[in-house]
Amino acid sequence: MAARLETERLRLRRFGTGDVELLVLLDSDPAVMRFLTGQPTPRAEIERVILPGILQVYAEHPGLGTFAAEEKVGGAFVGWFGMQPTDDPATVGVGYRLVRAAWGKGYATEGTKALIAHAFALGMERVVADTMAVNHRSRAVMRRSGLRFLKVYHEHFDDPLPGTEFGEVLYGTDRRTWEAGTHE
Ligand SMILES: CC(C)(COP(=O)(O)OP(=O)(O)OC[C@H]1O[C@@H](n2cnc3c(N)ncnc32)[C@H](O)[C@@H]1OP(=O)(O)O)[C@@H](O)C(=O)NCCC(=O)NCCS
DSSP states (O other): OOSEEEOSSEEEEEOOGGGHHHHHHHHTOHHHHTTTTSSOOOHHHIIIIIHHHHHHHHHHSTTOEEEEEEETTTOOEEEEEEEEEOSSTTEEEEEEEEOGGGTTSSHHHHHHHHHHHHHHHTTOSEEEEEEETTOHHHHHHHHHTTOEEEEEEOOOOSSOOTTGGGOEEEEEEEHHHHHTTTTO
């Protein structure tokens, strides 16, 4: 994606080296992390692994990556939206993580629709998203954003989160379906 992208209510920008606090704030809420790791992410991991990893994707995959989202009015940080490379260069994976205060406002769907449109504008052929089957809020975002349910699959985890037994779900759409407007 370009360094910035705007939706009706949000401004998306690249993270920078000074954004550790935003990521610590986001990942310190157990409710936010419930279906991810199940626990807050230690600050040291954000400093040494998470943020450097985000910056590395910008460098290696121009146009893609994880982007900080802020309210246009007031500038409050609401979380991030991601558009990640996959094994297939014509497919990107989208994702989102919002601070709890930003839930229930339609921001996740608004940002995800913008990312999907942008992925196709970049020339991608397919957009996918995955989550735990029991993460119903996330699945609702996928549906409202125009992604369609594709399959349930099971992965092995050494320390599985509650609900892992119901599997992971994959949603997606392709350029033709998206352009046909069936996401409206
Ligand atoms: C997943 C997550 C982003 C979903 O957030 P969300 O707020 O439920 O989703 P949206 O932003 O699309 O908001 C939809 C809700 O806002 C409401 N809403 C209020 N104002 C709205 C508006 N102007 N436009 C659209 N919806 C609006 C909708 O009615 C809906 O409410 P409901 O959930 O009671 O039905 C959020 O729960 C989260 O960050 N979770 C932690 C991280 C995570 O699990 N990420 C996914 C891992 S794959």
